[in-house]
Amino acid sequence: xxxxxxxxxxxxxxxxxxxxxxxxxxxxxxxxxxxxxxxxxxxxxxxxxxxxxxxxxxxxxxxxxxxxxxxxxxxxxxxxxxxxxxxxxxxxxxxxxxxxxxxxxxxxxxxxxxxxxxxxxxxxxxxxxxxxxxxxxxxxxxxxxxxxxxxxxxxxxxxxxxxxxxxxxxxxxxxxxxxxxxxxxxxxxxxxxxxxxxxxxxxxxxxxxxxxxxxxxxxxxxxxxxxxxxxxxxxxxxxxxxxxxxxxxxxxxxxxxxxxxxxxxxxxxxxxxxxxxxxxxxxxxxxxxxxxxxxxxxxxxxxxxxxxxxxxxxxxxxxxxx
Ligand SMILES: Cc1cc2nc3c(=O)[nH]c(=O)nc-3n(C[C@H](O)[C@H](O)[C@H](O)COP(=O)(O)OP(=O)(O)OC[C@H]3O[C@@H](n4cnc5c(N)ncnc54)[C@H](O)[C@@H]3O)c2cc1C
Numbered sequence: 286x287x288x289x290x291x292x293x294x295x296x297x298x299x300x301x302x303x304x305x306x307x308x309x310x311x312x313x314x315x316x317x318x319x320x321x322x323x324x325x326x327x328x329x330x331x332x333x334x335x336x337x338x339x340x341x342x343x344x345x346x347x348x349x350x351x352x353x354x355x356x357x358x359x360x361x362x363x364x365x366x367x368x369x370x371x372x373x374x375x376x377x378x379x380x381x382x383x384x385x386x387x388x389x390x391x392x393x394x395x396x397x398x399x400x401x402x403x404x405x406x407x408x409x410x411x412x413x414x415x416x417x418x419x420x421x422x423x424x425x426x427x428x429x430x431x432x433x434x435x436x437x438x439x440x441x442x443x444x445x446x447x448x449x450x451x452x453x454x455x456x457x458x459x460x461x462x463x464x465x466x467x468x469x470x471x472x473x474x475x476x477x478x479x480x481x482x483x484x485x486x487x488x489x490x491x492x493x494x495x496x497x498x499x500x501x502x503x504x505x506x507x508x509x510x511x512x513x514x515x516x517x518x519x520x521x522x523x524x525x526x527x528x529x530x531x532x533x534x535x536x537x538x539x540x541x542x543x544x545x546x547x548x549x550x551x552x553x554x555x556x557x558x559x560x561x562x563x564x565x566x567x568x569x570x571x572x573x574x575x576x577x578x579x580x581x582x583x584x585x586x587x588x589x590x591x592x593x594x595x596x597x598x599x600x601x602x603x604x605x606x607x
Contacts, residue, residue: 297346306346309355329432339403347593375405392471395480399487420444427463500555501528501585529553535576541607545569
């Protein structure tokens with residue numbers, strides 16, 4: 286391994302918002318797109334698995350940790366062009382990007398307020414809120430794809446609802462270094478008013494404990510939506526069933542297992558309220574999936590990504606809730 290500044294055995298519980306997960310075998314911090322690219326290409330040439338991470342707000346790392354080279358991407362340069370063009374490093378905080386753009390009367394990213402991750406992490410899951418997604422604004426992406434640095438069009442990413450090709454179970458050796466975005470011009474006051482409104486809605490819903498945000502994806506199923514009398518009319522009309530509604534319907538709102546908990550205010554938040562390890566959190570995940578499957582014949586799909594070596598993880602039929 287020829288990365289002299291990489292640390293060995295860095296606990297990932299320090300770098301993930303769920304505060305769980307074993308060590309990264311090698312852990313390297315990069316602060317520019319060039320440093321990031323060089324590390325990725327170097328690792329690829331040496332046959333070492335490289336795992337890019339941002340703020341760790343959308344991942345559950347196994348207790349056995351991450352093998353190979355984990356690269357914490359803190360590259361955050363922004364270059365503003367003409368007509369709403371923005372070229373930006375993917376290590377920038379998504380909200381910081383929103384603020385920098387808003388200061389230049391560039392809107393569109395109001396929904397990013399309150400999403401505690403990097404632009405890179407946002408691209409991988411096509412992060413979004415309030416009917417907007419990050420992919421709407423992307424014109425080109427600079428990637429390292431199997432050791433080759435190049436610019437690609439958004440189609441390369443296969444963006445869908447909270448999904449892209451970078452979420453595949455067998456991880457592809459592809460990382461995003463920079464993106465070229467185009468944002469609409471808007472009066473600053475309108476941008477800040479909209480963002481403030483979203484922020485208020487978030488504060489009323491989001492728990493303060495360690496979490497990874499909404500844990501399961503919403504379910505798109507018209508038939509199921511029709512069957513649920515408690516569902517709001519607009520959701521019923523759109524055939525959208527929030528995962529939290531299903532978890533609440535099976536009686537798991539506020540359920541606790543070891544230090545893990547399903548939110549008492551919003552059931553689709555998996556919380557680490559004190560000392561849960563990744564295995565505990567995954568057992569609670571599977572338990573919620575099983576209860577929802579048994580009751581509604583629907584598979585809840587995690588929005589959070591499971592990273593690392595889960596080969597020793599054993600599913601259990603049931604867990605003893607506290
Ligand atoms: C309180 C809270 C609220 C949230 N609200 C929302 C919300 O409203 N909407 C929403 O969509 N999400 C939400 N999230 C989830 C999360 O914040 C976003 O998905 C965020 O964009 C992830 O960014 P990150 O830097 O933390 O990614 P990480 O968790 O660090 O990484 C996620 C995945 O992306 C990969 N990755 C990271 N950077 C790169 C890169 N440069 N190139 C290739 N792969 C990369 C990692 O390997 C990993 O597989 C929320 C999370 C929390 C804790």
